[in-house]
Amino acid sequence: MAEEIILAGGSSGLVAALFTHGIGLPHLVDAGDPRLIDDVARPVLAGEAIISLAVTEPDGGSDVAGIRTRAEREGDVYVVTGSKMYITSVTRADFFTTAVRTCGPGAGGISLPVIDRYLPGVEVNTFNLGSFEGDGEENQNQRSAWWWP
Numbered sequence: 001m002a003e004e005i006i007l008a009g010g011s012s013g014l015v016a017a018l019f020t021h022g023i024g025l026p027h028l029v030d031a032g033d034p035r036l037i038d039d040v041a042r043p044v045l046a047g048e049a050i051i052s053l054a055v056t057e058p059d060g061g062s063d064v065a066g067i068r069t070r071a072e073r074e075g076d077v078y079v080v081t082g083s084k085m086y087i088t089s090v091t092r093a094d095f096f097t098t099a100v101r102t103c104g105p106g107a108g109g110i111s112l113p114v115i116d117r118y119l120p121g122v123e124v125n126t127f128n129l130g131s132f133e134g135d136g137e138e139n140q141n142q143r144s145a146w147w148w149p
C-alpha cells in the first residue's frame, strides 16, 4: 500500500506517519512474548492503537550504541529515565518501542522495551523544528520529544 501511495504521487511524509507500525512492531513480534502480541501488536494491526519507534535522542541519532536513556530495575518494574527526539507520530502514539540502556556501554548494553504512552511520568512535548522554540498546539504534527523526569 505504501508503494502504491508513493507511485501515485502521494506524500512520503504521510506514508511515514501512517505506517510507523512498520518500524515499531517487528522487534516486538520477533520477541514473541504472547502478552505483548495480545496487548500491543493485535490492537495496532487492527487499527485500534498506534505505535512509534523511539530510538533517537537529543544528543544524537546515528550513534545508537551511545544511547543514554537508562532503564533500571526497581522490584518488579523497570524505571526508565531519559529523552527521545524526532519520533514520527509521537503525539498520536499509544505505545513506543524504545531503545534504552540496561547494561554496560556499547551496543551490547541496549534493550528494547515497549512503553505505554499513558504510564505515569511519560511526557510528550512538541516544538517548532524551524526555531526549536516549543509553542504547543500549532505544531502538533511536528516531530517531538518525550521523556521521563
Ligand SMILES: Cc1cc2nc3c(=O)[nH]c(=O)nc-3n(C[C@H](O)[C@H](O)[C@H](O)COP(=O)(O)OP(=O)(O)OC[C@H]3O[C@@H](n4cnc5c(N)ncnc54)[C@H](O)[C@@H]3O)c2cc1C
Pocket (backbone or CB within 6 Å): 052, 053, 054, 055, 056, 057, 058, 059, 060, 061, 062, 063, 085, 086, 087, 088, 089, 143
Ligand atoms: C523526518 C524524520 C523522521 C524521523 N523519525 C524517527 C523515528 O520515528 N524514530 C527515531 O528514533 N528517530 C527518528 N528520526 C531521527 C533520525 O533517525 C535521526 O535524525 C538520525 O538517526 C540521525 O541522527 P541525528 O539527527 O541526531 O544526527 P547525528 O547523529 O547527530 O548526525 C549529524 C551528522 O553527522 C554525521 N555523522 C554522525 N556520525 C558520524 C560518523 N561516525 N562518521 C561520519 N559522519 C557522522 C551524520 O551523517 C549527519 O550528517 C527521524 C528523523 C527525521 C528527519
